[in-house]
Amino acid sequence: NAGVTQTPKFQVLKTGQSMTLQCAQDMNHNSMYWYRQDPGMGLRLIYYSASEGTTDKGEVPNGYNVSRLNKREFSLRLESAAPSQTSVYFCASSVARGEQAATQYFGPGTRLLVL
Amino acid sequence: KNQVEQSPQSLIILEGKNCTLQCNYTVSPFSNLRWYKQDTGRGPVSLTIMTFSENTKSNGRYTATLDADTKQSSLHITASQLSDSASYICVVRSSSGGFKTIFGAGTRLFVKA
Numbered sequence: 001n002a003g004v005t006q007t008p009k010f011q012v013l014k015t016g017q018s019m020t021l022q023c024a025q026d027m028n029h030n031s032m033y034w035y036r037q038d039p040g041m042g043l044r045l046i047y048y049s050a051s052e053g054t055t056d057k058g059e060v061p062n063g064y065n066v067s068r069l070n071k072r073e074f075s076l077r078l079e080s081a082a083p084s085q086t087s088v089y090f091c092a093s094s095v096a097r098g099e100q101a102a103t104q105y106f107g108p109g110t111r112l113l114v115l
Numbered sequence: 116k117n118q119v120e121q122s123p124q125s126l127i128i129l130e131g132k133n134c135t136l137q138c139n140y141t142v143s144p145f146s147n148l149r150w151y152k153q154d155t156g157r158g159p160v161s162l163t164i165m166t167f168s169e170n171t172k173s174n175g176r177y178t179a180t181l182d183a184d185t186k187q188s189s190l191h192i193t194a195s196q197l198s199d200s201a202s203y204i205c206v207v208r209s210s211s212g213g214f215k216t217i218f219g220a221g222t223r224l225f226v227k228a
Contacts, residue, residue: 042219109156
């Protein structure tokens with residue numbers, strides 16, 4: 001089992017460019033999440049998908065869109081990148097968001113630099 | 116406001132020594148608290164989970180404590196190894212708002228030979 005995989009590992013964009021970050025999990029989890037991690041701050045939730053076919057905004061959704069393509073895949077799109085979106089992006093999955101003790105499993109992250 | 120604060124921000128210790136990392140939270144209502152380990156360039160990995168009724172839980176050389184009355188948790192690392200060099204993140208889950216999860220900023224631990 002690969003767990004949670006993310007592509008690409010690194011990306012440099014110019015302001016205004018668009019890109020899609022890909023995430024896939026092979027653990028048959030229902031829920032998937034996108035976080036960003038900035039220096040000196042805790043991970044912040046961008047969007048989540050509690051189950052296939054549903055998506056909801058998290059703490060910092062502005063400037064992002066998501067697609068839950070199927071049970072395995074959850075993508076994050078930046079339509080017009082801004083320097084403030086320079087960050088490390090983590091995808092995670094869990095059995096079910098509503099489960100009290102559900103463990104989140106994280107991917108290796110995508111490092112994004114917006115110039 | 117739900118918050119999770121960790122101290123110290125960073126810590127340097129010698130291999131073989133013990134250390135304790137602190138986590139204070141104001142999350143309410145409380146559901147559970149996890150400690151994650153994040154190696155450089157990797158995603159976080161869960162070490163322990165503690166619920167309201169648990170005071171202590173161990174995972175090898177890692178021992179987590181929870182005082183739900185004072186809203187404090189600690190992670191004690193015994194006989195540190197070079198591989199313990201990582202960030203340790205305290206994560207508190209609220210039982211409201213669809214089980215909202217609040218992440219601390221982490222403590223960066225450096226273990227030196």
